[in-house]
Amino acid sequence: MSHEGYERCLLRPYQGGGRSGPLSQVNGSVLDAADYADAGANAILEGALLISCTKELIREMLRRNIDINVVAPRISPNISAGRDFFEDIAKIRAIRRIWARMMKEEFGAGPKGMAMRFYARGIGSYMEGRQPLVNIVRGTLTTLIGVLSGASGIQTCSYDEAWCPPTEEAAKLALRTQQVIRYESGIPRVADPLGGSYYVEWLTNRIEEEILATVDRIEQMGGWLAAIEKDWIRSQLRQGAIERQRKVESGERVRVGVNCFAEEEETEIRVPDIRDEVTKYISRYKRFKERRDMQKVKKALEDLSRAAEIEGVDLVPCTFEAVKAHATFAEIVGVLRMKDGLDYDLLGERSYPFS
Template sequence: MFKKEFLEEEDKLRAEWKESYDKLYKGKEFQAATDSGIQVKSVYTARDLEEVGFKPEMPGGYPYTRGIYPVQYQFTPWFNNLVLGYGLPEQTRERMDLLKEMGARGYFGKDAYNLVFDLVAKAGYDPDDPEVKGRVGHAGCHFATQDDFDYLFHDIDLTKVSVVHNICRATLVQIALYVAYLEKRGIPITKVYGNSMNWLWSFAFVGNVAFPSKSAFKLMAEFIKFCCRNMPQWNHTNIVSYYVEESGGNAIQEAGFAIAAGIAITEECIKTGLEPDEFLPRVGFQIAQAADFFEEIAKVRAMRRVWAKVNRERFGCKNPRSLHLRMHSQTSGVTLTAQQPLNNVVRTTLETLGAVLSGTNSIQTNSYLEALSTPTEESHILALRTQQIILHETNIPNVSDPLAGSYYVEWLTSKMEEEIFRVIEQIDKMGGFVKCWESGWFKEEITKSAYEWREKIDRGEKIIVGLNKYVTEKEQKVPVFKYPEIEEEALRRLKEYKEKRDNEKLKGALQRLREIAVLVNETWPEHSGELMPAVIEAAKAEATLGELQGILREVFGWA
């Protein structure tokens, strides 16, 4: 790539540098590695790019290392995709309105909301289930019925905003309730924008109870098929690799496991009769932006490259949008400390900056209180202001992929690509994603990585400021969020909702759903595409979230 004369001149300069180095440091070796264990040198040159076969690229061109668009933030800033949700729906609505007032915006300046639902709803339970007592409205917004959507959206034109529904294991049934709610309001489902998580695959390495592996992929594919055929503007799947690093995995594992999950989802959807170019354009990723500044940037650039190559070479995709890795970056929670919590403002700022320099499409900047509580109003606004200051005051967004051409960043991007493909190849050799899930391999790998990380901290090899170095005895006092007491009101509303519905109609709809669920599960993929309409019909008959999810748990399993 580089001209012979250029390399010869660089070799001469490098020889002079080596002579100076040896004289000054007496031959001492400076050894370092990224958080994933990639050994790095003190200095990188054009020769290092020659060794990894570096090829020039432009933003918006295959394989999209430099970004999926020819220009990016100059055309539209990233989505201020701040997670929000707590208490009753109307309390969450207050926070939605606050962040909108403070300037949070989605793509092209549109209003957009990233709603997270509570631990109860995420597991697919109603608040009157004895299993969930004391958890209602915690770590997200309470949700159980169509009425809860009205508290959130009653005066919002849902054809003009984008709404992220983060409800985890209950994705399929909640969107069925959303479809029923939209019909009541006379809003065509073909005209709504938004995003569902649909991340049942992530329980391969997250320890919560969930649908077992094969059932998880059936349900994900079923949901994708419905959205492709009925909700063309809906982003149906979020491949959330964030939890890999949050569970103790490293950047290579996060990227490799995520791409492998994407491969498995694609293969399952093909079984249902979908073409890859039909559904892949609406798949997105949610990644961690952690503390190793350059490795995390290189990870993002490498993931774009790997995803494009996999979808073109493995699945024969022709649509360029099928090759685009659309990405939401979330600053790392695991890097934040309860000790000296104000230090977290610096950490999240650096991680947000890294996300911007990587060319991500959407950013969640965690509150500095992440290790202590749900964000307060003040800490939530500060997280938003972090993004706004980088956007408006630094001029960094003026140039697409400004780190391109850096010897170190380009070398590290290629090394990350190499390591990611190595992980994918290893998973393939072991029989694929589902086999690795069922064998417990993912959890074993993450556990080993987490143990090594913790050991380095305990030995003082990895410094965490305020935790194992520069520790102070005086505790920093910061205001933390206190959850409102809402369980009694949630139970009252649920009781009232159940009393006013036609229970005979509901009974028939739930029985029909159970029959269809059994048929789909036992004959998969022959009757794929039939489950979601049956869930929607039961939702229209005023079924609750817990009643719908309960049937899916009964038929598809729960472990």
């Protein structure tokens, strides 16, 4: 896809979102650095890709005369937590330092834009299928990392995530993990309790330097979009995933219950049978689509498509009208994908139904 296509994808949430516009109070952009970690990025690469992507987004915003002080405070990154306790904390601290300087010195944002609000996210690849109850401990470490790093929100993975969508029991236990730390431990009463630790400060400095060096390398390629188009990011993630798995298989990277402290008889986990629920959902979905006024749906999507051709137009009203006409999420996103030079369907399995 072209630079223009990427830029349109990045900026869609902010089109028409001025200081008093409909999106002035909406967190329109969630940059998910945790996905990079899940795909193979180490702490350095995850931080560098987040910063580089943010630079690309803000430069395009400024080019379109979008107020940095409206949008910068509304950019909320997701950052991974859980693989290495001190490294993840230092990584987040380093990203927050770089973020604050970048927003102030490079883009002229005010204090609110300098203060990065982020979401600490446990990643599914950190959960193991063997001895799944051990994942409860892993989820607890994820939560602690988020709390000690100053996260605005935290996702604690359910212990059965390696097997199935979370059961009610597992989801409730993940929630209770957060609640015990919040209400019983006393940890949240202290702001930045690790600040001043010689090891944390040293590690933060080192990671910050390495992130900045990687960001510079990406900038020399032409920026985040150019790095994507040159397949550099995909290549780095692929190499990282291979190296991560090699370390697990060799025992260099310890995974309790997997490559050490393994058991001959694996713990049996109850995987819920949701086939009946899936069948009922599919039936409801089919009835919903059959009962729609297809002419209204088509017109609403065509109106949205025409609006998307106009640079800077506010797409929210047209999107609302499409929803009111009972257009599905996939149909709305598909129309916008086509206007951005992409296939209608992410997986290429469906085509636009109103041609």
